[in-house]
Amino acid sequence: ERLAGERAAPGDWVVDVIVGEAGEPWLLGAHRQRGVRVGDGGLPFPGARVPVPEEPAAPSRAYYKLEEAIVAADLPLRAGDVAVELGSAPGGASYALLRRGLAVHGVDPGAMDPIVLDYGIGGASGGAGGPRRFTHHACTMGQVHRGDLPRDLHWVIADVNLAPQIALQTVRRLAARPRSALQGIVVxxxxxxxxxxxxxxxxxxxxxxxxxxxxxxxxxxxxxxELFSYGLTRAGVARRGASAAGAPGPSGRGARGSGGRRAVGRR
Structure with missing residues (x-):
């Protein structure tokens, strides 16, 4: 048995509760947990809510959106990776990437928050005396070209107020060759x-x-x-597999899975 609020492991039975308006009946159901991420059968968190700690310095709610996405899909970001973010202003998602050790190229004609622009240099939260890790391309995503970005680009991230097909077309253009380093995209x-x-x-x-x-x-x-979407290349999947081989499972004490445990979820 698991307590309500604990993560479910693959094979656990999970109780689903749907609560409507006052006076409406509750809907109860159950499902067996198939996986621990978006791509393999669902999220193991109660209510499918990924816990993201409060970050008072975050410039916008995009910080929480990306942090939740990283955990939900188990995205294998690494310190030292290079990412381009389309629609970066004022900098919530870029801030999340910088805190994880990535170098970020933000594309947006809008102003970036100073905490992002100065991240990594003297006096900024990224550490005193370090190199600047954020580069601002103050233009629209249609004006940025692949040649404006580093050759080795690991991640393309987009959160723009445009139709999905337009956002995906631009992501595809920037994720094109050379792409040997590319790990994945988040749109x-x-x-x-x-x-x-x-x-x-x-x-x-x-x-x-x-x-x-x-x-x-x-x-x-x-x-x-809106919807969160992601894709991983073969290199990205291989990197995640290599990391998981030496990492603890979802409970933090090693991977566990059995058919008899029960967790409580609320959706």
């Missing part, structure tokens, strides 16, 4: 109407066509009228 798919979900199979195919061998799409708890 927020903005929806102007829930009926747009009928295009989801086409969006997934667009991501797969970029050479992504693992693709996941889910509405996370921090998403509003």
């Amino acid at each position: 927020t798919l903005k929806l102007d109407d829930w009926r747009a979900l009928r295009h989801l199979p086409r969006w997934r195919r667009q991501i797969e066509a970029m050479g992504m061998v693992e693709v996941g799409v889910k509405q996370l708890s921090s998403n509003r009228m």
Whole structure:
């Protein structure tokens, strides 16, 4: 038995509770936990809510969106990786990447928060006397070219207020050759109407066509009228597998899975 609030392990039975408006009946169900991430059968957290600690210095809620996405998909980011973020202002997601040790190229005509611009240099939260790790391309994503970015680009991240097909086209352009270092992409798919979900199979195919061998799409708890999507290259999947081989499982005490335990979820 597990206590309510604990993570579920693969094989656990999870109770689902859907609570409506006052006076409406509760809906109860159960499912067996298949995986521990978006791409392999679901999230192990109660209510599918990934716990992200408060960060008072975060410039925007994009910080929490990306932090949740990284955990939800078990994205294998590493310190020293290079990422480009489309739609970076004012810097929430870039701040999350910088805190994880990445070098970030932010593309946005809007102003960036000083905590992002100065991250890593003397007096900034990235440590005194270090090199600047954020580069601001003050232009639209249509104006930035692959040659403006480092040759070795590990991640392409986009959270822009444009139609999904347009955002995906730009991501594909920037994720093109040379791409030997590319680990994956993260794209927020903005929806102007829930009926747009009928295009989801086409969006997934667009991501797969970029050479992504693992693709996941889910509405996370921090998403509003939007979906989180990601893709990993073979290199990204291999990196995650290598990291997992020496890491503890979801409980923090090594991977566990059995058929008899029960966790409580609320959706």
